[in-house]
Amino acid sequence: MGTTVRGLLQQGNTKLGTAIHVWSIPAVTTCPGRTSICEGCCYATRHRFRFDSVKERLDWNLEQTKRDDFCDRMVKEVRRKGVLVLRVHTSGDFMDRVYAERWLWIMKKVSRPRYYWYTRSWRIPEIAEVLEKMAALKQVRGWYSTDSETGTPERIPKRIKVAYLQVDEDTPPKPADLVFRVRRLRKLPRPRIGLTVLPLCPNEVNSEVSCGSCQRCFA
Template identity: 40%
Template sequence: MLTRGNHKLGTHQIWSFSLPSGTTETCPGMTQTCGQHCYAVAMERYRPAAVAKYRRNLAISRRRDFATRLRAFLIAHAIRVVRIHVGGDFYSPKYAKLWLRIIRRSPRTHFFFYSRAWRIPAIKTVLDCMADLRNTRIWYSLDRDTGVPTEIPARVRLAWLMGDATDLPPPGTDLVFRVRRLRRLPFPSGMPTVCPTEDGQLRTVRVTCERCGFCWRPLALTRTPLPVIESVPPRRCP
């Protein structure tokens, strides 16, 4: 079910769970921009073994015992960090609730993910509940087609996909990803953090998510409120 690391994540600490990408079946919040630049879709074109595994994961995710099986896997392998969905996304409220259950029952494991499923109100409700859990880092993925959500829980951060040199992130963005052709270009000063694997800087040691930790390590206790964050009404979590 879960895979230990990859070239970007690193090869030791971070495990991942993925689904097939590139269709609204598994990426209900996808946009034209993310569909055009999706790295997971590009990877799946030349890695049939990965595609087969992701399809098996999709079938497993629809089983009644999915949460139990995944929890057992976490325990058996003593997994401490999980990237949810290198490929795919939360495809339904029911599926998202299963992950909410897994995260609640795994307080010693850190989870992190990027998602455009916040665009689906019924799924966003569950994601916002995940944001209340201290062992989870949630990133709403944005691009020129998504706009910015009007309600953002205080512990949710915003990641912007930059599709061209004029596609600058909106105020309140915490992290920027750049498409491949932009990664060697300088980035304007005063802008949000660019993922270190995409900022074009030469380093003596290759950057991985394990070494960086910006996306998955626990949040600081305090932070200056962002202009795009509005108060979120009280919610009842499933």
């Protein structure tokens, strides 16, 4: 008798839009580039992420990444579901070089979807090398996540963009291609550096805008 194997990917939520598929693993423990700032306001440790069913799912996903068949299963599922856009990690991050290389292999093997990710693992040099290879692929959009603790990366590889997380109205934002703000700052005027107004995530300005309709992060 055959065993029913659970799918690896899930469909996006209201913020992302259901046309986007997502892959996630547990937050914090898989985030080697995390800062006290992102850990302190991480949405992936709050709200629905506290439900036992969600925790069980993320732990299960993490287990799958350690199996020899992870890459083949992911490739098959992306093809079978006809995935168009794949957000790698709504929770968690590229936890080590081996895992990042697995994703690089998947992205090369099945190039149809548009893959996108935000990561602080750029702070780990051996992982950053793999991220750079991913971002060089035409089907990948990579974002280096930053905050006042990380500062701006010294080297930003071609095709990689920078997202800045603002948690404090007194800390001037750093240059970035996109700014995310914690909820209590969202009513404040747009952040600027000198005369330059930094672009805000439209979903944080108007919750009716989903990633599927905005597309800024993966278009």
